[in-house]
Amino acid sequence: MTQKLDKSAKVISKMFTSLAPRYDLMNDVMTGFTHRHTRKFALELIGIVKGGLVLDLASGTGDFAFLLQNLMKSNTLIIGCDFSIGMLEMARHRLKTIQDVSEVNNLAFASSDINHLPFSDEIFDVCSIIYGLRNVQDPLSVLQEINRVTKPSGRFFIVESIIPDNPFIRFSLSFYFKNVVPMIASLFASNVQAYDYYFNSVEQFGTPIETLKLLKKTHWKRVTIYRLLFGSVIVYQIFKR
Ligand SMILES: C[S@@+](CC[C@H](N)C(=O)[O-])C[C@H]1O[C@@H](n2cnc3c(N)ncnc32)[C@H](O)[C@@H]1O
Known part of the structure; x- marks a missing residue:
């Protein structure tokens, strides 16, 4: 096991800013486009939330927020x-490009640490955090904060990479991320070291049992878990009540 990762706000935000210009491209190349399948799966679970408010946390370049917008059209406000x-610059640039050719006015990006959200209590129908939770320093505090802003009738979705239980798949993935991904990153990305961070952060993130304990501690109620892509991705659908 590698040294404990520094997930302070300064280090993490700086690292993702250095990755931002090539983040979407690297996501496609590194995962062989499979991340699109997991996003689609989560999107189908969420479904259309008519006339509501949706919050995508740790939204990065906005990939999932744009998918939500495309699904919900103008019925729903997505933040x-x-x-x-x-990452925010990439998201806002993409939003502006879309706004120039269509009338997308129900999507916005806010700059905020998700430990301290600039929103009132219990206003969101749906909250999502896609490949974000393992990057935060204190998941307990983040889960608490998300619970605060979610309506009593609301739902919360987590999508996260996870170490698969199957030893063969675990070995293959570890080999791929430790040996092949750095080579791919050296072709496409400017900050190659950041791609070591990816697999280390997956290894150091808690097990599903630990995540369930955190959810219970932060007063989330019913949870359904789905494992995708040979167990390498986990999706949680969580109800506040
Ligand atoms: C792996 S990216 C995922 C981006 C996006 N959700 C996606 O699906 O592509 C993780 C994102 O989490 C953000 N992040 C990590 N910790 C955060 C925090 N405490 N507050 C706000 N954003 C955070 C990073 O800036 C980065 O954009």
């Missing part, structure tokens, strides 16, 4: 929220 200036 993406992240603290990396670079």
Whole structure:
């Protein structure tokens, strides 16, 4: 096991800003486009939330927020929220490009640390955090804060990479991320070291049992878990009540 990762706001936001220009491309290349399948799966679970408010936390370049917008059209207000200036710039640039050719006015991106959300209590119908939770320093505090802003009737979705239980798949993934991904990153990305962070952060993130304990401690109620892509991705659908 590697040294405990520094997940302070300064280090994490700076790292993602350095990754931002090539983040979407690297996501496609590194995962062989499979991340699109997991996003689609989560999107189908969420479904259309008519006339509601949706919050996508740690929204990065906005990939999932745009999918939510595309699904819900103008019925719903969608807010993406992240603290990396670079990731937010990519999201806002993409939003502006879309706004120039269509009338997308129900999507916005807010700059905020998700430990301290600039929103009132119990206003969101749905909250999501896609490949974000393992990057935060204090998941307990983040889960508490998300619970605060979610309506009593609301739902919360987590999508996260996870170490698969099957030893063969675990070995293959570890080999791929430790040996092949750095080579791919050296071709496409400017900050190659950041791709070591990816697999280390997956290894150091808690087990599903630990995540369930955190959810219980932060007063989330019913949870359904789905394992995708040979157990390498986990999706939680969580109800506040
Ligand atoms: C792996 S990216 C995922 C981005 C996006 N959700 C996606 O699906 O592509 C993780 C994101 O979490 C953000 N992040 C990590 N900790 C955060 C925090 N405490 N507050 C706000 N954003 C955070 C990073 O800036 C980064 O954009």
